[in-house]
Amino acid sequence: MILLFVSLFTFSANSNAKSITLGWAAWDPANALQELTKEFTAETGIDVNFEFVPWPNFADRMLNELNNKGKTFDLLIGDSQWIGAGAVYGHYVKLNDFFDKEGISMNDFSPATVYAYSTWPKGSENYYALPAMGDALAWAYRKDWFDRPELNSEFKKKYGYDLGVPANWNQLHDMCSFFQGREIDGQKRYGAAINTERGSEGITMGVTAAMYAWGMEYENPNKPYDMEGYFNSPQAVEAVEFYRKLYEDCAPPGHSDAYMVANLDAYKSGQVAFQMNWYAFWPGVSKEDSDGRVSGFFANPKQNVAAATLGGQGISVVKYSDKQDLALEYIKWFARPDVQQKWWDLGGYSCHNDVLNSPSFPTSTVYAQGFLDSMGIVKDFWQEPTFVELMLPMQEAIHDYVVNGKGTAKGALDKIIEEWVEVFEADGKL
Amino acid sequence: MSVKKKFKGLSDKAVAWLFIGPSVFLLLAINIYPLIYAIRMSFTNFYANKIGREPQFVGLKNYIKVLNKEAIWEKMQVTANFMFWTLLLQAVIGLGLALLLNRKFKGNELLTTLIVLPMMLSPAVVGVFWTYLYNPQVGLFNYVINFFHDFGSFDMIGSSVLAPWSIVIVDTWMWTPFTMLICLAGLRSVPNYLYEAAEVDRASKWQQFIYITLPSVLPFLLLALLFRGIENFKMFDMVVELTSGGPGSATELASINLKREAFEKWKTGYSSAFAVILFVTIFGFGNVYVKVMNKIKER
Numbered sequence A: 001m002i003l004l005f006v007s008l009f010t011f012s013a014n015s016n017a018k019s020i021t022l023g024w025a026a027w028d029p030a031n032a033l034q035e036l037t038k039e040f041t042a043e044t045g046i047d048v049n050f051e052f053v054p055w056p057n058f059a060d061r062m063l064n065e066l067n068n069k070g071k072t073f074d075l076l077i078g079d080s081q082w083i084g085a086g087a088v089y090g091h092y093v094k095l096n097d098f099f100d101k102e103g104i105s106m107n108d109f110s111p112a113t114v115y116a117y118s119t120w121p122k123g124s125e126n127y128y129a130l131p132a133m134g135d136a137l138a139w140a141y142r143k144d145w146f147d148r149p150e151l152n153s154e155f156k157k158k159y160g161y162d163l164g165v166p167a168n169w170n171q172l173h174d175m176c177s178f179f180q181g182r183e184i185d186g187q188k189r190y191g192a193a194i195n196t197e198r199g200s201e202g203i204t205m206g207v208t209a210a211m212y213a214w215g216m217e218y219e220n221p222n223k224p225y226d227m228e229g230y231f232n233s234p235q236a237v238e239a240v241e242f243y244r245k246l247y248e249d250c251a252p253p254g255h256s257d258a259y260m261v262a263n264l265d266a267y268k269s270g271q272v273a274f275q276m277n278w279y280a281f282w283p284g285v286s287k288e289d290s291d292g293r294v295s296g297f298f299a300n301p302k303q304n305v306a307a308a309t310l311g312g313q314g315i316s317v318v319k320y321s322d323k324q325d326l327a328l329e330y331i332k333w334f335a336r337p338d339v340q341q342k343w344w345d346l347g348g349y350s351c352h353n354d355v356l357n358s359p360s361f362p363t364s365t366v367y368a369q370g371f372l373d374s375m376g377i378v379k380d381f382w383q384e385p386t387f388v389e390l391m392l393p394m395q396e397a398i399h400d401y402v403v404n405g406k407g408t409a410k411g412a413l414d415k416i417i418e419e420w421v422e423v424f425e426a427d428g429k430l
Numbered sequence B: 001m002s003v004k005k006k007f008k009g010l011s012d013k014a015v016a017w018l019f020i021g022p023s024v025f026l027l028l029a030i031n032i033y034p035l036i037y038a039i040r041m042s043f044t045n046f047y048a049n050k051i052g053r054e055p056q057f058v059g060l061k062n063y064i065k066v067l068n069k070e071a072i073w074e075k076m077q078v079t080a081n082f083m084f085w086t087l088l089l090q091a092v093i094g095l096g097l098a099l100l101l102n103r104k105f106k107g108n109e110l111l112t113t114l115i116v117l118p119m120m121l122s123p124a125v126v127g128v129f130w131t132y133l134y135n136p137q138v139g140l141f142n143y144v145i146n147f148f149h150d151f152g153s154f155d156m157i158g159s160s161v162l163a164p165w166s167i168v169i170v171d172t173w174m175w176t177p178f179t180m181l182i183c184l185a186g187l188r189s190v191p192n193y194l195y196e197a198a199e200v201d202r203a204s205k206w207q208q209f210i211y212i213t214l215p216s217v218l219p220f221l222l223l224a225l226l227f228r229g230i231e232n233f234k235m236f237d238m239v240v241e242l243t244s245g246g247p248g249s250a251t252e253l254a255s256i257n258l259k260r261e262a263f264e265k266w267k268t269g270y271s272s273a274f275a276v277i278l279f280v281t282i283f284g285f286g287n288v289y290v291k292v293m294n295k296i297k298e299r
Helices: A002-017 A028-044 A055-067 A080-088 A096-102 A111-117 A149-159 A169-179 A202-213 A234-250 A260-268 A279-287 A324-334 A337-346 A368-375 A387-402 A409-426 B012-041 B061-068 B070-101 B108-120 B123-133 B140-148 B163-188 B192-200 B205-233 B237-243 B254-263 B268-298
Strands: A019-025 A047-053 A075-079 A130-133 A137-142 A190-193 A272-278 A295-299 A313-317
Touching: A019 A028, A019 A055, A019 A324, A028 A047, A028 A279, A028 A324, A028 A337, A047 A055, A055 A075, A055 A080, A075 A080, A075 A324, A080 A111, A080 A313, A080 A387, A096 A324, A111 A130, A111 A313, A130 A324, A137 A202, A137 A279, A137 A368, A149 A169, A169 A190, A169 A234, A169 A272, A190 A234, A190 A260, A202 A234, A202 A387, A234 A387, A234 A409, A260 A272, A260 A279, A272 A279, A279 A295, A279 A368, A295 A368, A313 A324, A324 A337, A387 A409, B012 B268, B061 B268, B070 B108, B070 B163, B070 B205, B070 B254, B108 B163, B123 B140, B123 B163, B123 B237, B163 B205, B163 B237, B192 B205, B205 B268, B254 B268
Parallel strands: A019 A047, A019 A075, A190 A272
Antiparallel strands: A075 A313, A130 A313, A137 A272, A137 A295
16 A cells, blocks of 8 residues: 555656646637647646646736735746736746757748747847737638629629728728628628627727727837827727717627627627637638538728737746746747647747748638738737736727727726826826 | 753743744735735825835825725715625625525435535635626626527627626535535524424424524524634635726726725725725624624623
């Protein structure tokens, strides 16, 4: 009996010593990563345990873990906005020396993703993550409906141009309005499933897709944290007003607190002609096209400028981990071009230039070209250590205006600036 | 003193301490100490997520900030509105159901069991499944309402006018059975001879209700409302799952706002001050309420 206990204990101790835990959000790409990682375990003998947290709780769970210096995770695929907090509060291991030693060059990765997912301060050469999952907010549409001659001719008669990928947000609104309340195949359909979620980051990610396209800047480029006249510029105000119009005219009933899953559900159930969502979901959407549904995909439409809301994440080593060496071994493996190619093949969005610049890449999937286009025009929310404090007032004020219909767009943006000033003052930035 | 005598037996006082000691220790460790710590923090500019940054004493600044913030008063108003309507509806419906179930009829026990089912569910689960019931396209709630009168498509959760009612309805659905059970206990404690005497005096049913039933059940009802009032003042999970405090901040109760300030914005000092203010408010109201309740009982 004693021998049994000893052997069990030894087995447990050994398996712990050769295993690491990776934390990420619970979504399709996480399953692809789990599949990919089997090869890592086969090559190195290191087991990788996964803890995938549903999106609504993802930030809370992970940031609490980091703030408490928790040892649950050795590797974390954290949102792009966390990089500031990860670096400043010392949650993430700085990877420069490791990259130099292992010959991993950030020049091998798409510059937009390196800037967004890896560096702090922004644009510096201090790397706290390896770009792991490129992503941006984009659109899917019912190509099969667009291809119906009777719908196209009716649309053309009304608006004077063909149904197709919208060239700008006005056209997007025209098309969404066209489908709103329309009966197709005996069912009532609606325009677009857009982000309206209140609790985490949903409506902010949605409305910024419009604001960036209208040319909004968060701050004066020559005077950091000076937001007056930039974040609440006339263009920004117009974009927020437009987003409300899109919600009022084109969203399906009850779509007042919707984000990734709700948008997917509305689209998959055939309710809407368009859905706004992350590229991460397009492999699943494309694969599940059935019963005559054919999906088309396009990058965020431009208005005054071409721009898209950045998503995606980098993979970081947690400073409080006791197994940093094993975690770094995983990063070294993950950075390999052949692994990056397999990552894309499995449904992950590689940021490696060898994958993205491959001549076959743009035609490898129906959404690949859109992804390439988007990654060249992405813009992100504040990546400051205080990003959660900055996100919350925006969620509240924008939801209050867009969904609740309270006040004005200018009033909402002014209120957000007021709160942001307070946050930056408390953080010693102002 | 011999060793034998020393351990022969413990005094009554020692035994009493032995029994209450662990409870007192736990009370001090998990209630009193955090309360004192929070009060201390409320006078500082502490941010729990800013590692290595020493909190500085800021005096009453956090309290002044909380009390002067318009948004806080909006949240308090939302909370007061929620409490007023839920308590009123739960008192009226709960008492009505208790009066109904106090009569003897076939299926009484089964009906009682069915009525109390909602309060056995987790508030978070209740919040989630009511989001489906309220769905304007497929929700049962909208279907039932439109069955009686065609209001067309309406969104209980997405409308700033209807959303506050949506949380009142769910809380009432879930917790009226609690008020009912307490009232039922009160009703069953009323001695029958009072009604018999009233019958002899030719009192009408209404007079019996006003002069016997209501005074007898009132202390029980007030007790139930005290519990519900305290619970609803700190209501969080059901509302977060149902509306996330939205649309905008139409259903953002004080407790939800406190959680966001404390554990999302990490304004520990500021949120401690807010928590202390909420604590004093509920403690003050609770004390006044208990005094009134005792006076009613003494009558």
